Amino acid sequence: MPLRQISRFLSYWRVCTALDREVVDAVLAPAYSSSTPELLEALKAWPGTYYWSRREGSDRLVLIRALAPAPADRWALHLLLFLATFATVWIAGTFLTDSPLRFGFPVGPDLAVWWGSVKEWIGASMPGLGFATALMSILLAHEMGHYVVAKWYRISASLPYFLPAPPQLNFIGTFGAFIRLRSPIVDRRQLIDVGAAGPWAGLVVALVVLVIGLLNSQVIAGAEGVTRQLIYIGQRPFYLGDSLLMSAAISWLVGEGTVLLHPMALAGWFGLFVTTLNLLPLGQLDGGHILYALVGRHQATIGKLMWYGLVILGFQFWGWWLWAALILILGRGRLAHPSVLDPHRPIPTSRWPLGVATAVLFIVTFTIDPLPSIL
DSSP states (O other): OTTHHHHTTEEEEEEEEETTEEEEEEEEOTTOOTTOHHHHHHHTTOSEEEEEEEETTEEEEEEEEESSOOOOOOHHHHHHHHHHHHHHHHHHHHHTSSSOOOOOOOOSSOHHHHHHHHHHHHHHHHHHHHHHHHHHHHHHHHHHHHHHHHHHTTOOBOOOEEEEOOTTTSTTSEEEEEOOBOSOOOSHHHHHHHHHHHHHHHHHHHHHHHHHHHHTOEEEEOOTTOEEEEEEETTEEEEEOOOHHHHHHHHHHTOSEEEEOOHHHHHHHHHHHHHHHHTSOSTTSHHHHHHHHHHGGGHHHHHHHHHHHHHHHTTTOTHHHHHHHHHHHHTTTOOSOOOOSOTTSOOOGGGHHHHHHHHHHHHHHOOSSOSOEEO
């Protein structure tokens, strides 16, 4: 038994088996501490991961190991979905420029005419390529943030599933992405680390994209002291909603007035929007993970209040009604976060700054009326 090499350092322990994971919650013997060289050497032989949790005045050790190999990832499916989504986002990005794609090609055997049409098509699609690269990088960073931290905790997680969308149905060309956690979450420490990793990883890339995009955007009109964001879908003008972070970035990098957003700036805007959608403290959204990690079962009450808030905001922007309905469907009618295996083990004090910072991130990226309104 793998635990045998470590048991002499422990006063007592309990072993829990959950699906494909064995979790050991142990208390160190008084003669040892978390920095004992002999213990640290013995832990090297543990075939999994471990971390420390101080509780009730004692050093507690949490050990986790897999009982069975993780299911093989279907690389071909994930790659196909990624490429399909990249293609639809690329086409959508091209529609956001002044030179939309034309899908007609010449009829006939003349290769020179064909090659000319192909070059014209490639040239017209280049602005869309920048938009697709930027937006897909944000989505990939977000999901890989979750994935990497889940793997560190030996949680069985799938690779990201990307969801393509026809540009005629969704003008950014995607419904987003997600990963599946196949193993249960042990405690609230794991929950906050996995939940917060995605938004923060995505934010880093979104800010880089946003800065590059805003530096290539331009002020076209507007009264002093007023900042508005403008894009064109084909020939139709749209305004975008403002968040505190977006407004500050525009004021700092571009100036006041009506700002015609570069496609990469639009990708950055959507990166912030995706962040705020995921940080809503509802169900199993990232915000639900983080709030449950911080306050436990009280998340259910706060989540209900937030859901009712979305219903009210729907009178300002109908999309909030759609999002509120989707959350209910995905959660099978539940707004409360499901319990972790050990809900009574508190998170370390070191995780509270992460929770507070993530709550602030939600506030500064939130937009009351986010999606475009026709001029």
